[in-house]
Amino acid sequence: MTILESTHEHHGHEHHGHRPEHVAVPAHPLANLDADEIRAARTIVSGLPGFAETTRFAYLGLEEPHKREVLAWEAGEGALPDRRVRAMLLELTSGRSEDVVVSLTTGEILSHTVLDGSDGQLPVLLEEFEAIGDIVNEDAAWLAALALRGLTPEQVVYAPLSAGHYGFPEEAGRRILRVLAFRMDHPKDHPWAHPVDGVSAYVDVAARTVTRVVDAGVMAVPAEHGNFDDPELQGPPLDLKPIVITQPEGPSFTVEGEEVRWANWRFRVGFDPREGLVLRQLSFDDQGRERPIIYRASVDEMLVPYGDPSPVRFWQNYFDTGEYLFGRFSNSLALGCDCVGEIRYFDAVLSDELGNPITIENGICMHEEDFGTLWKHGDMYTGSNEVRRSRRLVISFFTTVGNYDYGFYWYLYLDGTIECEAKLTGILFTSAYPGRDADGADYPYASEVAPGLGGPYHQHLFNVRLDLTVDGLSNAVDEIDVRRVPMGPGNEYGNAFTKQVTRLRTEGESGRRADGSVGRTWFISNTEATNRLGRPTGYVLHPQEAPVLLADDASSIAKRAAFAQQHVHVTKYDPVEKYAAGDFVHQHPGGAGLPAYLADDASIDGEDLVLWHTFGPTHFPRPEDWPVMPVDYAKFTLKPYGFFDRNPALNVPAPAAHCAPGEAHEHGGHDHASHDHGHHGN
Incomplete structure (x- = not known):
């Protein structure tokens, strides 16, 4: 980046060199910014030379401390980290752009950079x-x-x-x-x-x-x-009878501030105006031992590249996170419409473009859902007949970016499984449909979804940043493929198959694609911890196989969205490496984000790691997607593999006595709650 001016010295009392009055010290260094802190940050930033009535806040958010500072403080081995805020400022009439970090602890400006636009612009206002x-x-x-x-x-x-x-x-x-x-x-x-x-x-x-x-x-x-x-x-509404979901004794989770405990899970609910919902410090209580899994998880980038090369459409490639800050457009969710059941909402507090705090009420929804059978067996020898119901905790938000509406759902399961699912709905971004050519062939880059109305082909490519702490800070990633074994000595009947394990040693080796033909997964393990069988503890990433970026490798969008050319990258943790497409995405020429992060080819074997996963659908619009699109889904799953010594859901209580064998028949078969896949919710 070309820097016109950059200062990193502390400015002391020139810029309020003491903690602003009436701003409480948060209970935790990762606590979301509150309204008072946003006001205090604005007061400090507004003291900068050149700050004017036409200066706008393109972004204002928490500048999180280094992971090791937070963990040391939690362990009682370090001081409370400095409370910092990052602000991106745009002067409307000149386009002057500034990137500023301030300390709310001391009131000082810690860094101040003026950008010249050659390496990207601030987000769109x-x-x-x-x-x-x-x-x-x-x-x-x-x-x-x-x-x-x-x-x-x-x-x-x-x-x-x-x-x-x-x-x-x-x-x-x-x-x-x-x-x-x-x-x-x-x-x-x-x-x-x-x-x-x-x-x-x-x-x-x-x-x-x-x-x-x-x-x-x-x-x-x-x-x-x-x-x-x-x-x-x-048309006439369907005659659908109500479905009522109740928890007469209340939900199974507890909430203290932003910290949630549910079953064996513990985590913090966060929000950022760029990324929206953030899950922090996700851990599992394994028989009294709290074991970390993910330090921070968020959708750090979302790309929607269109495939119509028309002279007025070839440039349609949107980074809804980096260019538009889709967290700002989070919906206020309504009970019975967006969320059903015993709901706990969290408000999202953020800054408007004048730097003043605003609140999105009910911006994040959390609830439990029944999810069918968890485990079940009727044993022919012992006569044992046991069944347990599954349920999951759902933490979600919805954001509307222009024509599309996106829901992002994190699911936590009783057996230690973690899932992230994107729900896509809203309205297609439309074009006029050119019709068939002289040979009767359809236009090759769009579908006709209504008379004369086109739905251009496009992709939705979400990148999730998973800052890992699988049993601690010493992690590694292995790529696992199934492998057929040729018939021959040791496999005389040709039935054998096995797995091929490849350790990813450096960042440069980590750009990998899903491959359903070999059932490819990635095993994230701790290199210093073992289970009772003497093998590494870990989690496996199961991707939902779909195409990566389909634009030509030489295209502008391929340079700007290099992260989307692979399903998985792995980097050594660095607190400044936050976004897969870089900090300043709007009008960036390319090469920022993951290409820059990978350039030093650092070791990723037994290190503090971040895994970046790209997933999402390629959309050839259907007439059924018009005039409003039924929800489409894309997701990935993280499943424990050797993380636990046995099934961690053995202690889930048995269903109520009315679910005993034969009971449903005696009552006329109305015990729908015992049916598999009876999950409810959003």
Whole structure:
């Protein structure tokens, strides 16, 4: 990164060199920022030279202490770590961008960097989105393009979108958004049904000018509405009887502040305006011994690359985490709609663009779900007939980024399993469908989802950062493949198969892809701990096999999203390595994030490790995805493998007596609670 000015010295009383008044010391160094701390951080930052009425906070969040500082404090072997906040500042009229870290403990500014934009821009502001209409509606070329299509500015709404990086000389060092238009026929008309295709505008949002209008030709605007909330379109409602989920004795979890205990699990619930929900210090109580598994888990990046090479769409590649900070758009969840059952909500406190605290009420939902059979056996020799019900703890949030809605769900199971699932719904980002060519072939880069309406092909690639502590800080990763054994000596009948284990020794070796043909998984083990059988304790990552980034390796997006070219990377822990695509994703030319983190090829054998996992679907839209998309799913699973000495769910109590064999039949078969897969919830 080119740095125009950078200071790291402490500024003492020049910048409030003492702890701000009325700001309480948090009970834990990883506690979420509260409203008072956000106000205090704003007060410190606003003392910087050049801070003006037009300065905006593109990001404000907790700058977490080094992992070892936190663990030392918890063990009583170190002082409470310094309480720090990171702020990213944008001056609207000049585009001046600053990255600042302040100490709430001392009131000092610890670092201050001014960026020149050559290595990326700060995240896109809501205020910049809102300014787009006024900017393009004053541009003669844009108004002429609308008029050519028989449209006026009053008939259209705009989708301001992140620009990517394509080397256009007029965009160097400028904050650029690219704009597509949609016709909106009345105030309740969903405009996604009426894309104004064939034209786009490129906008310098700081200078408030249109730098380029791309007009590739007039295309018919699809006429049919897509108002999924219109009762006439919905049709008569189904006659569905209520499902009532109750826990008469209350939930099985306890919450103290941000710390949760459930069954054998213990963890902290966190929130970040960039990443949304964060799980911290996830551990399992194994017969009185608390064993760490994951120090920090979050969705650190999310890429939505589109596959339509149209002159007005080739640049559609969105980093919803790094460019838009999707945590800011978290929904306030409603009981009975988003979450069902005995719910515990957590509010999300964050900063608005003026640096003032705001609260997203019920931003995070937590509840238990029944999940069918946990284990069961009827033994022919002893007559034993035992069954246990499974349940899981669900911690989730939903965020709406433009047209799409994403839910992220972390599941904890009684047997030590951990899962992360993304739920994708909302509205397709649409195009006009060009129709068949002269030979009768369909357009190769989009589906027709309604008459004349296209759904461009695209991917959703989520990257999860798993800061590992599997039984401690000395971890390693093995790649496990199944291997067929040829018929021959020792395998005379050809039935043998085994597994092939490959230790990943350095960061450079760690870029790996899932392979269903060999059942590939990754075993994360502790190199210093063993189970009662003398083998390493560990967890196995089971991926959901799907394509990685499909754009050409030489493309701009492949350079900017190198993390998405593999399913797994592993790095040695470094607290500054936070995001798979780097800190400043918007308009970055590429090479930040994981490529930079891997460059030193550090050892990852018996080290403090971070595992980065990319997963998600490739979407060829269906007519059934219109006008609102039924939820699609993508997930991965972490299962204990030798972490425990035996089944850790043996102590789950048996179901109530009314589940005894034959009882359901005697009562007319209405004991639905005993049926497998009877899970409930979101």
